[in-house]
Amino acid sequence: MVSKKIPAFIPTLPTADQLLPYLKRIDASRIYTNHGPLYEEFLDRLSQQFRCSSDSLVCASSGTTAIAGAILAAAGRAREERPNAVIPAFTFTATGLAVEMCGFRPKILDVSAENWSLDPIQLKKLPDLDSVGLVVPVAPFGRPVDPYGWQQFQDETGIPVVIDAAASFESISSNAERYVSDLPTAISFHATKPFSTAEGGCVVCRDHDLIRQITNSLNFGFVETRETEMPGLNGKLSEYHAAMGLAELDSWQEKRSSFEHVSRMYVDACKARGIQKKLVVTPQISLSYILFAADNPAEAKVIESKLNAAGIEYRHWYSAGLHKQKYFQDKAPKPCPVTDWLATTLLGLPVAKDLDIETIDWICEQLIGPQ
Numbered sequence: 001m002v003s004k005k006i007p008a009f010i011p012t013l014p015t016a017d018q019l020l021p022y023l024k025r026i027d028a029s030r031i032y033t034n035h036g037p038l039y040e041e042f043l044d045r046l047s048q049q050f051r052c053s054s055d056s057l058v059c060a061s062s063g064t065t066a067i068a069g070a071i072l073a074a075a076g077r078a079r080e081e082r083p084n085a086v087i088p089a090f091t092f093t094a095t096g097l098a099v100e101m102c103g104f105r106p107k108i109l110d111v112s113a114e115n116w117s118l119d120p121i122q123l124k125k126l127p128d129l130d131s132v133g134l135v136v137p138v139a140p141f142g143r144p145v146d147p148y149g150w151q152q153f154q155d156e157t158g159i160p161v162v163i164d165a166a167a168s169f170e171s172i173s174s175n176a177e178r179y180v181s182d183l184p185t186a187i188s189f190h191a192t193k194p195f196s197t198a199e200g201g202c203v204v205c206r207d208h209d210l211i212r213q214i215t216n217s218l219n220f221g222f223v224e225t226r227e228t229e230m231p232g233l234n235g236k237l238s239e240y241h242a243a244m245g246l247a248e249l250d251s252w253q254e255k256r257s258s259f260e261h262v263s264r265m266y267v268d269a270c271k272a273r274g275i276q277k278k279l280v281v282t283p284q285i286s287l288s289y290i291l292f293a294a295d296n297p298a299e300a301k302v303i304e305s306k307l308n309a310a311g312i313e314y315r316h317w318y319s320a321g322l323h324k325q326k327y328f329q330d331k332a333p334k335p336c337p338v339t340d341w342l343a344t345t346l347l348g349l350p351v352a353k354d355l356d357i358e359t360i361d362w363i364c365e366q367l368i369g370p371q
């Protein structure tokens with residue numbers, strides 16, 4: 001029996017000792033930001049993860065600024081003729097805020113029940129597609145989005161597509177040939193994501209010109225000189241965050257295996273109870289999530305109260321969906337029943353890279369629903 005409260009997520013980032021050699025280099029160079037030597041080295045080592053050249057990557061101060069920088073470079077700010085940005089209801093609120101930051105009016109649509117994401121073929125049939133100036137498909141929980149379907153959509157409609165793949169660091173790095181494409185794909189390095197610089201993010205894209213423009217949009221729209229030539233913001237990754245990234249890469253393999261071990265223990269514990277079919281884990285989704293998919297909202301309620309009673313924190317990572325967030329409520333033209341279903345039935349179970357088997361057993365014991 002475990003008596004203390006179990007949090008929904010406990011992050012682990014590099015320790016002070018692991019960071020120190022990098023911090024000393026910052027002391028010596030007196031370069032603290034603006035794409036200094038640690039930033040360049042981080043970009044270089046990151047590009048090895050994604051099996052691309054460093055021209056295919058730019059880092060940002062967060063996943064949200066990575067999305068916004070990619071939008072400003074790929075689509076520019078919203079224009080009067082095409083004011084809408086199509087985004088899915090099943091996502092974290094940052095997707096909506098990023099498109100708004102770039103002047104777009106969010107048009108929130110429901111996702112497909114098969115892959116929890118927007119469908120490019122369905123979207124092409126949207127009656128008022130000519131009011132749409134941007135689409136941001138989301139890879140929910142890091143569940144990958146097929147870039148080729150979206151590339152086709154962009155080619156056929158001329159509407160720019162930016163992929164919010166915030167939680168997809170591992171799926172993209174393990175399947176780079178498939179998921180690194182000509183579409184700008186934004187990834188988050190937030191502390192709740194498995195690969196983290198505390199705050200930070202990047203955009204990966206095989207189109208080097210576009211990466212250059214995103215780099216500029218994340219640096220005040222400066223191009224060659226200190227002259228703003230395009231819309232922009234300050235979304236740069238500092239040398240301190242690059243130091244975090246380098247230290248994180250130093251022990252990434254080990255961190256990744258620890259998360260994988262946790263996921264395997266969850267699967268085994270659920271197998272022993274005959275409920276493993278209800279578990280959604282890596283590689284289908286990101287290592288930082290272990291999802292319990294209840295059969296229906298009523299079962300989810302029962303499991304939630306059992307978890308509550310046992311002092312186990314769980315999370316609806318996307319709350320009730322973007323269309324139900326107070327600020328975005330009036331931006332969904334139609335009801336979003338699939339998102340409503342997913343948002344209520346998917347429970348995020350506790351994750352930490354050092355979660356032990358006793359705790360996992362105790363958590364899974366609560367997942368046995370009414371028979």
Ligand SMILES: *Cc1c(COP(=O)(O)O)cnc(C)c1O
Nearest residue numbers: 062063064092094166167188190
């Ligand atoms: C984490 C996340 C973001 C935001 O990333 P930040 O680094 O926290 O700004 C955006 N979209 C999705 C789907 C996310 O999971």
